[in-house]
Amino acid sequence: MIAREPEVLLDEARHGSRTALARLLTYVEAGADQHRATAALVYRARAPYVVGLTGPPGVGKSTLTDRLIAVALKKGQVGGAETFDQVGVLCVDPSSPFSGGAILGDRIRMQDHATDDHVFIRSMATRGHLGGLSLAVPDALRVLGAANFPFAFVETVGVGQMEVEIASAADTTVVVTNPGWGDSMQTSKAGLLEIADIFVINKADRPGVRETRRDLEQMLNLGGQPAWRPMIIETSATLDEGTETLFDAIGEHRDFLDDERLFEARRLRTRAELDKVVNFLVSSRVTALAKGEVYEAQVDALLECSTDPYRAAETLLGEP
Amino acid sequence: MIAREPEVLLDEARHGSRTALARLLTYVEAGADQHRATAALVYRARAPYVVGLTGPPGVGKSTLTDRLIAVALKKGQVGGAETFDQVGVLCVDPSSPFSGGAILGDRIRMQDHATDDHVFIRSMATRGHLGGLSLAVPDALRVLGAANFPFAFVETVGVGQMEVEIASAADTTVVVTNPGWGDSMQTSKAGLLEIADIFVINKADRPGVRETRRDLEQMLNLGGQPAWRPMIIETSATLDEGTETLFDAIGEHRDFLDDERLFEARRLRTRAELDKVVNFLVSSRVTALAKGEVYEAQVDALLECSTDPYRAAETLLGEP
Numbered sequence: 028m029i030a031r032e033p034e035v036l037l038d039e040a041r042h043g044s045r046t047a048l049a050r051l052l053t054y055v056e057a058g059a060d061q062h063r064a065t066a067a068l069v070y071r072a073r074a075p076y077v078v079g080l081t082g083p084p085g086v087g088k089s090t091l092t093d094r095l096i097a098v099a100l101k102k103g104q105v106g107g108a109e110t111f112d113q114v115g116v117l118c119v120d121p122s123s124p125f126s127g128g129a130i131l132g133d134r135i136r137m138q139d140h141a142t143d144d145h146v147f148i149r150s151m152a153t154r155g156h157l158g159g160l161s162l163a164v165p166d167a168l169r170v171l172g173a174a175n176f177p178f179a180f181v182e183t184v185g186v187g188q189m190e191v192e193i194a195s196a197a198d199t200t201v202v203v204t205n206p207g208w209g210d211s212m213q214t215s216k217a218g219l220l221e222i223a224d225i226f227v228i229n230k231a232d233r234p235g236v237r238e239t240r241r242d243l244e245q246m247l248n249l250g251g252q253p254a255w256r257p258m259i260i261e262t263s264a265t266l267d268e269g270t271e272t273l274f275d276a277i278g279e280h281r282d283f284l285d286d287e288r289l290f291e292a293r294r295l296r297t298r299a300e301l302d303k304v305v306n307f308l309v310s311s312r313v314t315a316l317a318k319g320e321v322y323e324a325q326v327d328a329l330l331e332c333s334t335d336p337y338r339a340a341e342t343l344l345g346e347p
Numbered sequence: 348m349i350a351r352e353p354e355v356l357l358d359e360a361r362h363g364s365r366t367a368l369a370r371l372l373t374y375v376e377a378g379a380d381q382h383r384a385t386a387a388l389v390y391r392a393r394a395p396y397v398v399g400l401t402g403p404p405g406v407g408k409s410t411l412t413d414r415l416i417a418v419a420l421k422k423g424q425v426g427g428a429e430t431f432d433q434v435g436v437l438c439v440d441p442s443s444p445f446s447g448g449a450i451l452g453d454r455i456r457m458q459d460h461a462t463d464d465h466v467f468i469r470s471m472a473t474r475g476h477l478g479g480l481s482l483a484v485p486d487a488l489r490v491l492g493a494a495n496f497p498f499a500f501v502e503t504v505g506v507g508q509m510e511v512e513i514a515s516a517a518d519t520t521v522v523v524t525n526p527g528w529g530d531s532m533q534t535s536k537a538g539l540l541e542i543a544d545i546f547v548i549n550k551a552d553r554p555g556v557r558e559t560r561r562d563l564e565q566m567l568n569l570g571g572q573p574a575w576r577p578m579i580i581e582t583s584a585t586l587d588e589g590t591e592t593l594f595d596a597i598g599e600h601r602d603f604l605d606d607e608r609l610f611e612a613r614r615l616r617t618r619a620e621l622d623k624v625v626n627f628l629v630s631s632r633v634t635a636l637a638k639g640e641v642y643e644a645q646v647d648a649l650l651e652c653s654t655d656p657y658r659a660a661e662t663l664l665g666e667p
Contacts, residue, residue: 063657066655066656066657067655067657067658069655070649070652070654070655070656071652071653071655072652073652083404084403159508165656188479188509189508189509290650293650294646294650297646297649297650298646300649300656301642301645301646301649301656301659301660302634303656304656304657304659304660305630305633305634305660305663305664306626306629306630306633307660308657308660308661308664309626309629309630309633309664310625310626310629310630312664313625313626313629314622322621325621326614326617326618326621329390329617329620329621330610330613330614330617332390332391332392332393333391334390335386335387335389335390335391336386336390336485336620336621336623336624337383337386337387337624337628338387339621339624340621340624340625340627340628341628343625344625344628344629344632
């Protein structure tokens, strides 16, 4: 198979070729040669408006995303922003570091939309290269933007550091929970509290909604008086209840982000993204340089307990 | 409070001071000035034998660790290795990137041992510095080794990339599951399959044990004929059933690791650890250098869509 030029593929993708779009995303995901050329192209185009969804496994994110896709397509507009007639969806599973494959579960669950011309769904798993998903996802979202998707969802599975990082790199971040999630033992919610623009209590047909809402409200009260107080929306995705309300809430947050706020938020994210790429490039260079005799000597010294990793690293790098 | 010298603290910790030991671990966790001095000290001492436990939230890791601590103290030896009369335990929760605190839940659940002179339990959360836990945990384990703990457990919550990384940086890695965990939708098991020396089916008093065992066996069969085939142990930690069998299995894996195998495994881990520290130091240097006018100009260029992060990073770094 001949690697095709990103320019040609992007042109085809802009004219509706899903095959071309998929190929570009493969370039980005694999971090291969064409990746850089692709990034160079798509960062010149406008970024899409991105809604991130995250939450622990099993809370019903996929079903909810499914419903949101339908609402988004029906409304064709989020808040007062520009209209759209197609939606891009990235499903990210950082917990599969070795799989190198797509998320079968999400693909199955989202098959309602799989043949829908107005929806493009892509699962992403890390290929194990350094930086991995946290580098690939922003690039993939840019690809969608360049291919005429002004609006995209990114759904991440799990609540680890990387999941939180990926989910929070969205314009609107939705944290999905279930009734009972406010239990005091679930300390992992602490991280999610910081990134949520909207909390969803999904499976709200189950008992414990009131207590969970109360717990969330209490935690939000501890956060002082931010310009945007995270909304709490109850949904039952399987019954398709509350999903329009949720989409309206996303629209409300979109409208809250006036030009200045959106620019400031994106400026922060741009810096974080640039730092990540800088680190990635430096690491690649160092790794390439460091695989030699000097490096092996330091590994030996470590195994003989005659040095420590920090001193060894400084020996390899030279004085700052 | 005056920062005390790591040398003095380590000497006190070796003579049984838990306060001194806790202080050293705080140095490591905070990544502060005393961290480097502490690392320089403890990497000259012998590393402890480390058993890592990981698995999704809610499978009963803490209770299981609790039981294993009791068995370990009763036996005082893992396999045919050197005897010990105290056990160190690190509880790591990478899903709390912003909490900066300890894992309350684990602390509560492990309180049986909290006042036990022969057990030292410490919760670690990331302080948000780059590299964070994946740098701090190996150093913390070295601190335990230097303070006369020849044997330690490290329990990580969750199954994300970092959790897998931390858990697999142990001499024996135990992956904890529950009946029903073999479901085909649970693709996250793919990563865990690669790191497990021992699988535990905890809550084995519940239905579905046989199916889960069969699923695990099938997955293991796909892995060919490794020198060590992961064992599958059934436990019911709350009923204290199977925990001695599990400890014996850990001993069996310890004995499988003869000098040569242990050295080879640790050599691989040492390289990975050194690479991480090298990257961390380089990143710190780059970050310090890059916060200037040139850096801000690149951020502006990115926001204006006149460059991409890779080109911007190369501009900052200069040609390789």
